[in-house]
Amino acid sequence: MFAELFILMYAAHLAADYPLQTDHQAGCKAAHGAAGWRANLAHAATHFAAVAVMLGVGALVLGLTIPVLPALLALVWIAGTHSVIDRRWPVARWMAFARQAGWAQHGGAAHVDQTAHVLALVVAALFLAAV
Template sequence: MGADQAAIFAAVAITWLVAHQAGDYWVQSDHQAAHKGGPGWAGRRACAAHVATYTATQAGALALVAWVLGLALDPLQVAAGLAISAGTHYIADRRTPLRRLAGWAGHGGFYARGTGLASGAAYLDQSWHWVWIGVGALVAAA
């Protein structure tokens, strides 16, 4: 990866991390937040709707940043990076897969500690999102 690609990676990563905060907290509806981890199709639909608005927030933010900074981005690579972010976001926000992964990794106790946004579950959720945003940004910049 050359210096230009490294700069693009940095721009994409920070843009998507900023957009993540907006999409995960400001753009997400109360209904989506309350039901995205719920059982059955209602939970799946709420999570899919959240991930759709979240991903649109990331895409819109990157389009703006790319336009302002004149970034040369490959649309297919950006789409692949967004798909990584969206798919892994859905997995985490369905709750059960992340809880199982935490248990498998020896972090089940931490996952279960606390309540709401002051819980191990919330911290592991956010760190999972950040890791995959970084991977997606790398794919978008490669």
């Protein structure tokens, strides 16, 4: 069940991060102040909704049994971690700690960002597969 859950959640993640993310969200989600937080939380809510839809599709089409409370916890985890990662400071701090300043200046931050999101999805899929 882990593989099915992960693939569904990863597909939802890609949809929410690319075709469903507005230019405003992409440009402002890490900004300081209320406008940045509004853009960030709207983007996180898109992830919550996209993953919820995909889990529902998985339940209907694949016959996956996904208990409601664990599903809600996984959705909150995904939206919450996505929100924090997209504030950009966690990625910047990781890259500084890992001595990746050169890679950060040449597009590496986007890769570290996506890796962090995928790891959060792995945790959610493991959790749902275990319950």
